[in-house]
Amino acid sequence: MGEQSSLTELLDVSAIDLGARAASKEDAVRACGDKLVEIGAVGPAYVEAMLERERTISTYVGEGVAIPHGTLAGKDAVVRDALCYLRFSDPVDWGGEEVTVCVGIAAAGDGHVDVLAALAQVLMDPEQAAALRAAQRPEDVLAALAPREEEEVST
Amino acid sequence: MPSIEGSDVRKLIVACDAGMGSSAMLAGTLRGQLKKQNVTVEHKPVNEIPADADVIVVHEGLADRARGIAPDKPIVGFKVFLGDPAVTKVVNAIKDGGIING
Numbered sequence: 558m559g560e561q562s563s564l565t566e567l568l569d570v571s572a573i574d575l576g577a578r579a580a581s582k583e584d585a586v587r588a589c590g591d592k593l594v595e596i597g598a599v600g601p602a603y604v605e606a607m608l609e610r611e612r613t614i615s616t617y618v619g620e621g622v623a624i625p626h627g628t629l630a631g632k633d634a635v636v637r638d639a640l641c642y643l644r645f646s647d648p649v650d651w652g653g654e655e656v657t658v659c660v661g662i663a664a665a666g667d668g669h670v671d672v673l674a675a676l677a678q679v680l681m682d683p684e685q686a687a688a689l690r691a692a693q694r695p696e697d698v699l700a701a702l703a704p705r706e707e708e709e710v711s712t
Numbered sequence: 713m714p715s716i717e718g719s720d721v722r723k724l725i726v727a728c729d730a731g732m733g734s735s736a737m738l739a740g741t742l743r744g745q746l747k748k749q750n751v752t753v754e755h756k757p758v759n760e761i762p763a764d765a766d767v768i769v770v771h772e773g774l775a776d777r778a779r780g781i782a783p784d785k786p787i788v789g790f791k792v793f794l795g796d797p798a799v800t801k802v803v804n805a806i807k808d809g810g811i812i813n814g
Contacts, residue, residue: 610729610730610733613729613773614728614729614734614771614773614774616733616734617793618734618737618792618793618794619792619793619794619795620794624733624734624737625733626730626732626733627730627732628729628730629729629730629731629757629759631730632730632732662732662733664732664733664736667736667755669732669736670736670737670739670740670755671740673733673736673737673740674737674739674740674741674743674744675740676737677737677738677740677741677793677794678741678744680794681741681794681795
């Protein structure tokens, strides 16, 4: 696996919105896409690719979190690898699941895999997952997603 | 239905459409769980499954496409990205032995 980007390289504070609103899953995916466009990580075509991907298979991963991202074809619209973090004031119905947090992904390479693995680690621990969902400030989000110390030792 | 003995697995592929989101996340998790085993874990778009893959883990919705691309390999479908029992079974078979059917 290639070089890994750090969490702060991938997730800029400007890409964190803790008061997002969405009336539907489609709205929420579009909001993630718009955020990625706004920070210059993707071109507008990527938003359609994200909606397309969501229609094929849900990106709900558990613990109230979904990770919307584009399709293989949509990769052409990726300018640089980046994440966005949207927390919805009211949970969004996601095909029967309730989603509070979306981590939107734009990636042309594999540099973001460690960050996703760290997110998975958080979500498999209900207490850490609850802390992430409850994060009220961008720095709390970054702290909740930061690699754990024992993982740093083992890599 | 192709199958493989878990202890013979050297390369596990997590496949999805773009290979950028959910498969990357699951691959990262499995890499951690299989750290002590002699197994390479990679994530790939489903149409780029490498010829030397021993077992492929893929979301149920893409399993048929994966079977069309790699008909001679065990394809294990899962429903949820974190903690799916089908994936846990694969991990346990690799660690402790056992047949993986797909």
